[in-house]
Amino acid sequence: MGVHVKSWGVKSMKTKWGSCNINAGRIWVNLELAKKNPACLEYIIVHEMVHLLERLHNKHFISYMDKFLPNWRSIKAELNGLIFE
Ligand SMILES: [Zn+2]
Known part of the structure; x- marks a missing residue:
């Protein structure tokens, strides 16, 4: 993808699946x-x-999502409980 993630971690969050601090x-x-x-x-x-x-x-x-993960829409739907749950 040509991007560099300086650090990452896992934590409990109540309202979102992930977050990104762009500056950090x-x-x-x-x-x-x-x-x-x-x-x-x-x-x-x-x-x-x-x-x-x-x-x-x-x-x-x-368009970046379509390029890097073409089936992202169906995964998003699964994650949001629209299918399979
Ligand atoms: Zn986002």
Whole structure:
């Protein structure tokens, strides 16, 4: 992806699956992802890493997601409980 994550960690979060501090190059992933399909973890990590390229959830962000993880929409749907749950 051409981005460098300086540090990352796992913690419990109540409202989101992951977060990215763009200035620090630091990513957090939610401990709850351990209970999900591993593809969900990959989706969150790719999503947070794309934030190092694009801060906002805009069309540039979506085109990066399409490039790096083409099936991200179905994984997102699974993660949000829209399918399989
Ligand atoms: Zn995001």
